[in-house]
Amino acid sequence: MAAHRHHPQAGLRPPRHAADPRARRWWTVQALLTLSGPLLLTAVALFVLSLLFFPGALPWLGPLLLVVLVLPALGYLLAMPRLRYRVHAWELGGSAVYAASGWCRHRRRIAPLSRVQTVDTTRGPLQRAFGLATVTVTTASTAGAVKISGLSDADARLLAERVADAARLIPGDAS
Amino acid sequence: MSTPWRTLDPRTVLVHCAWLGAPLGSLALTALATGGRPGARAWITLGVVGAVFACLTTAGLISWRRTRYRVTADSFELSSGLFTRGLRAIPLHRVRTVDLTANPVQRLLGLAVLRAGTGGHGGELSLDALARPEAVRLRAELLARAGAHDAAEPLLATADLRRLRYAPLTFWVFGGVLATAGALWRVLDGIGVEPWRIGPVRRAFQEFGHSALWLTVPLALLAVTLLGVVGAVALYAENWWNYRLEWTDADTLRVRRGLFTTRSVSVERARLRGVTLREPLLLRMGGGASVRAVAGGLGDREENRRRSVVLPPAPRAQALRVCAGVLGTDGGADDPGAFGRSGEALDADALRPHPRAALRRRVVRALAWAVALPTAALAVLGWLLTPVLLYCAAGYALSAAPLAYALARDAHRGLGHGVRGRHLVVRSGTFGRETTVLERRAVQAWTFTDTPFGRRNGLVTATAAVAGGEDGYRIRDMSAEEAAVFVDRATPGILAEFLAHPSTR
Known part of the structure; x- marks a missing residue:
């Protein structure tokens, strides 16, 4: 994993476990629903309207739509899930939980098990359709919640259990 | 009975x-x-x-x-x-x-x-x-x-009239006047009075329009400034009358202040995670600083910002002393030398500077957003409308570029981080410079973020999560190679098992 990096980010090695391969499809559908879909629909609508009512505008409107709406939409749709899949990873270490996320801006978060307050597992309707889940490990600080998305259901259940167990066993200094 | x-x-x-x-x-x-x-x-x-x-x-x-x-x-x-x-x-x-x-x-x-x-x-x-x-x-x-027992050195600071001179050193001198005018307008509008319809107001505006603008515009600005200064001083006095910062006992820090409304905030030592020395640009130029406590249990973010101020704008040396006093010494058991009596160790030159790439990033950002973009906008408008705007664009670019460059340099000079005793020190910002001292064991989690630019240039931003204050405190644009080593030194154990080269420790 991550062979493209010359030196590991911030002197940390990446987390051991990659996201579930199905997460790519989930992210693709998400991209379609949130950004790419609306952009493409707008482009199509403008194109059709212009075709019907202002055919004279097509020579300049066509390229404009292509550059401003269609290409960014397709680019996001194709690139985001791939980049995300390359970055998203997680690991439960002996004393801390570690997760990497993001596609353009990368983020790695590490929270010691001794600070864990709650472990939440969430499954949205889309995630359920793909058999995925998100595990969020919270600490006393809102800037310290480790969110691991794109896990398979089974992994999520196991991880949540193990984090909860480990947090119970390790003497807490959560304040 | x-x-x-x-x-x-x-x-x-x-x-x-x-x-x-x-x-x-x-x-x-x-x-x-x-x-x-x-x-x-x-x-x-x-x-x-x-x-x-x-x-x-x-x-x-x-x-x-x-x-x-x-x-x-x-x-x-x-x-x-x-x-x-x-x-x-x-x-x-x-x-x-x-x-x-x-x-x-x-x-x-x-x-x-x-x-x-x-x-x-x-x-x-x-x-x-x-x-x-x-x-x-x-x-x-x-x-x-009550079972309160006294602190070693209870009183940290009291009201001081000489501090009033720092009151006007804020951009709110202008903002406050505009905000007040806006509020007044809304009240008048709400009760159905239209100021434009009132004779004297309209006449005054007409006369203003016909007067020698090169004289009256600066005079009007001066008047707004004076009004703002008076407002700022009055606000400062209302907020900080009878100010008193003290340890009421060994475990409770208390701030009391206020002229018409007396406010009192008590912070338990166990919920105190550190302090922030705040030096906004104007205040910094006037040699002043204010201090905020980083503490949990003071309400939501907004409330926390309002209630955590432990020292109003004051001379910098005094602010450093208050920082040291708030960080304190756990009943004398801890090392007293971490920040010295006067907090001089908080001062900056001792902090580790950030790489040159961080300077490049700031210069590029400042020149692009504050110089190139407005210049381009003016130039396009000038090309479309009137050549006068082209000269404006050239003038703006020539005058704004050095200023933007100077501010970017200052922003880079402001970056720094370090470990002092049981504390972690982080500094950043140019318009709102903040030096934050956090208790190392209060860090709940670490986050490392980087952008494509940062990845190419070896920069990473590390965020320490604490329960209280702003919750996340960022060490912006530190060297990616050193980040993990530094964090591992500051908070041993948290990321030891995820280090790329554990042998380099």
Whole structure:
């Protein structure tokens, strides 16, 4: 994993476990629903309207739509899930939980098990359709919640259990 | 055997009348503006105000009748509740702070609110309100029997008139005037007065338009500045009158302040995670700084910002002393030398600077957003409309570029981080420079973020998560190679098992 990096980010090695391969499809559908879909629909609508009512505008409107709406939409749709899949990873270490996320801006978060307050597992309707889940490990600080998305259901259940167990066993200094 | 219950002062009910002032005042203004013939709307408003007032007064009366308190042999008890009877008791030996506060109305009526706190989470009883002599007596009684023990060096800072000169050193001198004008406009608009219709106002504006603008515009700016300065000084005085920062006992830091409204904030040492030295650009140029505590349990983010200020804008040396005093020494057991008596170790040159790539990033950002973008906009407009704007664009670019470059350099110079004893020190910012000192063991989690630019240039931003203050404190654009090593040194153990080269430690 991550062979493209010359030196590991911030002197940390990446987390051991990659996201579930199905997460790519989930992210693709998400991209379609949130950004790419609306952009493409707008482009199509403008194109059709212009075709019907202002055919004279097509020579300049066509390229404009292509550059401003269609290409960014397709680019996001194709690139985001791939980049995300390359970055998203997680690991439960002996004393801390570690997760990497993001596609353009990368983020790695590490929270010691001794600070864990709650472990939440969430499954949205889309995630359920793909058999995925998100595990969020919270600490006393809102800037310290480790969110691991794109896990398979089974992994999520196991991880949540193990984090909860480990947090119970390790003497807490959560304040 | 049982101690008799006591009631609150009956004048408490009168305090409810106070809020009638605003609606009645606005109604009176409407009446004046409409020439004494209030319309149907005014009558409806008056009716609603009357009904709400009757409800509130009744509720206030019932709640006054049902609120009782007493001090028994070992606890302080309060029985209250409008519909349900609730009894709260705090053991006397756990009482840490007893504060008396009064808003202007209460002060007028000779009342005071007494708050007894345990310093813990939500462990507070408040008696709203007592006659002042009674409140003072009760406070003395509670404190005498409470289990508070004194701190080594209790008083950190008190009010000082000379600090007033730092009050105008904020951009709010302008913003405040504009905001006040806007608020006034809305009030006038709300009661149906249109300032443009008033003769003298319109005439003044017309005369302003016809006058020699090169003279009157600077004069108007000067007037706004003066007004702003007066406002800022007045606001500062209202906020920081009778200011007092002290350790009420070894475990409770308390700030008291306020002229018309007295505010009092107590912070338990266990919830204190550090301090922030704040030096916004103007204040920094005037050699001043203010101090905020980084603490949990002060409410949401907004409330925390308001309540965590422990020192108003003051001379920098004094601010550093207060920082050192707040960080303190755990009853002398800890090393006193971490920040020195005067906090000189907080001063900057000792911090580790950030790589040149961070400077490049700041220069590029400043030149792109603050210089190139406005220049391009002006140039395009000039090309389309009038050549005068082209000269404006050239002039803007020539004058703004050096300024932007200087600010970017200053921003880079401001970056720094380091470990001092049991604390982590982080500094950044140019318009709002902040130096934050965090207790190392208060860090709950670490986050490393980087952008494509950062990845190419070996920059990463590390964020320390703490429970309190701003929650996340960022070490911006530090060298990616050193980040993990530094973090591992600052908070040993958290990321040891994820290091790329554990042998380099």
